[in-house]
Amino acid sequence: MDNLLNDIEEILLMGPGPSSIHPDVYKALSRKTLGHLDPYFIKIMDEIQVLLQSVMNTKNNLTLPISGTGSAGMEACFVNLIEPKERVLILINGVFGKRMQEVSTRLGANVDTLEFDWGTPIKPELVKEKLESDSYNLIAMVHAETSTGVQNPILEISNLIKETDSLFLVDTVTSLGGMEVKLDEWNIDALYSGSQKCLSCPPGLAPVSFSEKAYSKIINRESKVPNWYLDMSLIGQYWHQDRKRVYHHTAPINMLYALYQSLLLFKEEGASNVFKRHMECHLKLKEGLTELELDMFVEKPYRLPMLNAVSIPDGVDEADVRKKLRLKYKIEIGAGLGPLAGKIWRIGLMGHTARLENVERLLKALDRILN
Amino acid sequence: MDNLLNDIEEILLMGPGPSSIHPDVYKALSRKTLGHLDPYFIKIMDEIQVLLQSVMNTKNNLTLPISGTGSAGMEACFVNLIEPKERVLILINGVFGKRMQEVSTRLGANVDTLEFDWGTPIKPELVKEKLESDSYNLIAMVHAETSTGVQNPILEISNLIKETDSLFLVDTVTSLGGMEVKLDEWNIDALYSGSQKCLSCPPGLAPVSFSEKAYSKIINRESKVPNWYLDMSLIGQYWHQDRKRVYHHTAPINMLYALYQSLLLFKEEGASNVFKRHMECHLKLKEGLTELELDMFVEKPYRLPMLNAVSIPDGVDEADVRKKLRLKYKIEIGAGLGPLAGKIWRIGLMGHTARLENVERLLKALDRILN
Numbered sequence: 001m002d003n004l005l006n007d008i009e010e011i012l013l014m015g016p017g018p019s020s021i022h023p024d025v026y027k028a029l030s031r032k033t034l035g036h037l038d039p040y041f042i043k044i045m046d047e048i049q050v051l052l053q054s055v056m057n058t059k060n061n062l063t064l065p066i067s068g069t070g071s072a073g074m075e076a077c078f079v080n081l082i083e084p085k086e087r088v089l090i091l092i093n094g095v096f097g098k099r100m101q102e103v104s105t106r107l108g109a110n111v112d113t114l115e116f117d118w119g120t121p122i123k124p125e126l127v128k129e130k131l132e133s134d135s136y137n138l139i140a141m142v143h144a145e146t147s148t149g150v151q152n153p154i155l156e157i158s159n160l161i162k163e164t165d166s167l168f169l170v171d172t173v174t175s176l177g178g179m180e181v182k183l184d185e186w187n188i189d190a191l192y193s194g195s196q197k198c199l200s201c202p203p204g205l206a207p208v209s210f211s212e213k214a215y216s217k218i219i220n221r222e223s224k225v226p227n228w229y230l231d232m233s234l235i236g237q238y239w240h241q242d243r244k245r246v247y248h249h250t251a252p253i254n255m256l257y258a259l260y261q262s263l264l265l266f267k268e269e270g271a272s273n274v275f276k277r278h279m280e281c282h283l284k285l286k287e288g289l290t291e292l293e294l295d296m297f298v299e300k301p302y303r304l305p306m307l308n309a310v311s312i313p314d315g316v317d318e319a320d321v322r323k324k325l326r327l328k329y330k331i332e333i334g335a336g337l338g339p340l341a342g343k344i345w346r347i348g349l350m351g352h353t354a355r356l357e358n359v360e361r362l363l364k365a366l367d368r369i370l371n
Numbered sequence: 372m373d374n375l376l377n378d379i380e381e382i383l384l385m386g387p388g389p390s391s392i393h394p395d396v397y398k399a400l401s402r403k404t405l406g407h408l409d410p411y412f413i414k415i416m417d418e419i420q421v422l423l424q425s426v427m428n429t430k431n432n433l434t435l436p437i438s439g440t441g442s443a444g445m446e447a448c449f450v451n452l453i454e455p456k457e458r459v460l461i462l463i464n465g466v467f468g469k470r471m472q473e474v475s476t477r478l479g480a481n482v483d484t485l486e487f488d489w490g491t492p493i494k495p496e497l498v499k500e501k502l503e504s505d506s507y508n509l510i511a512m513v514h515a516e517t518s519t520g521v522q523n524p525i526l527e528i529s530n531l532i533k534e535t536d537s538l539f540l541v542d543t544v545t546s547l548g549g550m551e552v553k554l555d556e557w558n559i560d561a562l563y564s565g566s567q568k569c570l571s572c573p574p575g576l577a578p579v580s581f582s583e584k585a586y587s588k589i590i591n592r593e594s595k596v597p598n599w600y601l602d603m604s605l606i607g608q609y610w611h612q613d614r615k616r617v618y619h620h621t622a623p624i625n626m627l628y629a630l631y632q633s634l635l636l637f638k639e640e641g642a643s644n645v646f647k648r649h650m651e652c653h654l655k656l657k658e659g660l661t662e663l664e665l666d667m668f669v670e671k672p673y674r675l676p677m678l679n680a681v682s683i684p685d686g687v688d689e690a691d692v693r694k695k696l697r698l699k700y701k702i703e704i705g706a707g708l709g710p711l712a713g714k715i716w717r718i719g720l721m722g723h724t725a726r727l728e729n730v731e732r733l734l735k736a737l738d739r740i741l742n
Contacts, residue, residue, distance in 0.1 A: 035384060228470070
């Protein structure tokens with residue numbers, strides 16, 4: 001049997017994640033595996049928590065990576081924070097808002113939604129209206145909607161929710177590490193992300209953070225969390241610095257090395273430099289796309305720097321373009337999801353992918369294919 | 372900030388997992404990341420499924436690695452196969468049987484148990500008696516109890532369950548890849564394992580397999596699986612060869628490379644050679660322990676080759692011995708869990724760890740520390 005790994009090509013990952021990986025992160029991945037209760041590994045865990053707190057701008061004690069992908073982070077937040085019949089409001093303008101609705105409905109919550117056209121942002125005035133007539137145990141939204149490239153007005157919505165007793169849950173899968181996320185300042189009670197987007201670590205881990213208010217909800221639940229694997233009160237006992245390290249499950253050691261290295265790279269470059277690099281790449285891409293007569297799907301004020309939705313011109317076979325990019329130019333870009341399938345491409349400029357030379361390489365390739 | 376990864380030492384992992392990693396698996400981990408819908412990555416997924424079927428001795432179509440650790444595999448099996456109020460019987464003789472009870476109770480099952488002394492096997496005659504008076508939707512047991520080193524009589528129990536309508540769920544976290552696991556022949560309906568034991572891949576993946584009968588239960592459930600992340604009907608749509616690859620969550624690409632490589636190594640060595648190597652190491656260890664006047668905790672017929680529970684002699688500070696092994700001799704062994712804390716050590720001989728030179732190295736170190 002041939003070893004397929006020998007023939008893996010290096011593909012420039014410009015889809016909606018995973019993003020391209022820094023050489024130091026590959027090196028981190030293959031460091032010698034330690035035991036999950038090894039004293040030296042525990043030092044690394046401690047540092048991961050400090051680095052995550054820094055990238056999230058939080059002092060939350062319960063800040064750690066879940067042993068699963070970003071969607072496990074979503075599942076973890078809902079399953080810990082809501083109990084059957086509790087009232088939940090989900091603000092939806094894309095696939096990941098819909099996924100929140102599905103996850104919380106399956107958990108038996110009483111789910112209400114406010115839906116907005118895909119490609120447009122959540123409208124704070126409608127949220128305000130909703131909150132005047134109704135109250136919720138938890139309100140959830142996506143910061144950066146990976147399926148549409150829309151940035152939602154989190155600060156305005158946060159200011160509305162602050163006036164209520166609701167827990168505030170935010171998906172920062174695509175935003176964290178590529179733009180400002182201010183967990184404490186924005187009064188976020190629970191946040192999840194993924195390792196494989198702007199943090200530029202391979203997929204497999206979901207950084208999460210819970211405020212004191214959220215933690216208090218978890219430990220005062222009427223019923224046990226109906227998901228042992230993701231019970232934050234148990235996982236917290238393994239991760240927390242101030243407690244005995246109680247074995248829960250075997251942590252994914254090498255993936256955690258990789259996350260540690262990704263977070264170190266972020267820290268070394270400095271948050272503001274990283275965000276500036278993402279924005280510069282986005283502006284360069286936008287400029288080049290305009291020259292190619294390609295339009296952005298999202299209006300300017302709501303565009304995400306790291307996830308660029310591009311409208312597919314009439315008469316273009318979008319799948320064929322992606323295939324040529326992948327096979328001839330060794331570049332991956334993403335297709336549209338759900339109702340946007342066939343209507344947009346999604347071009348990711350995340351983490352280590354977000355470099356000007358990569359933007360130029362993609363623009364040249366698109367030019368050759370389309371013209 | 373210093374990079375802690377630079378000072379990771381190579382520790383010989385002789386605890387209950389993770390086990391030591393083959394150099395080829397480290398190399399696999401750091402292969403270039405591909406997208407989770409990349410055509411070349413999908414080829415690798417296909418091969419992983421074939422290799423997993425082979426190590427499990429099954430033709431089950433729904434055979435794949437869950438994106439989480441072994442405990443996520445346990446959670447996945449229960450949450451997909453049981454609905455609230457359904458009757459479950461758990462056969463318990465250690466931590467992982469107790470964990471099954473906890474997981475299924477949290478999911479709202481009507482859970483009955485049969486408990487046996489830790490360090491002794493499940494007694495088929497008592498299971499037989501139980502099944503004469505009661506019936507269950509699902510019966511679950513651990514094949515190789517990692518917490519005690521006991522091998523449970525799976526064939527006898529399988530023969531009893533075969534006569535009922537119950538689904539049969541088996542934990543093979545510690546056995547798979549180190550001793551025979553015959554999923555189809557033993558009429559197992561659902562099985563989960565972990566990547567970090569005898570398969571010698573880092574922790575982070577949970578191979579699972581579901582029979583046609585189990586799959587039929589899943590797709591005919593009255594209620595949706597109350598765990599979107601682990602819903603096998605959705606995950607199956609991403610993994611199944613005979614269907615369109617529908618995006619569910621971003622697969623942990625590099626961990627899957629590592630699992631693929633581990634499974635290739637297993638195949639290249641050949642199952643019977645691998646099992647023989649594990650058994651030879653176990654016998655060598657037992658011989659050496661006897662010379663050191665150390666006793667096995669489990670009676671001979673029930674001992675696992677890959678997980679050796681050793682009784683701690685009177686007057687020995689067990690934690691101090693483990694500390695010396697780790698710091699001076701760079702060897703990790705495991706402590707006892709729960710009621711066995713302070714009473715046993717757990718010495719793992721799993722996968723790449725299971726080599727005679729490693730056994731000799733441990734025995735020499737133990738000799739120097741104890742004598």
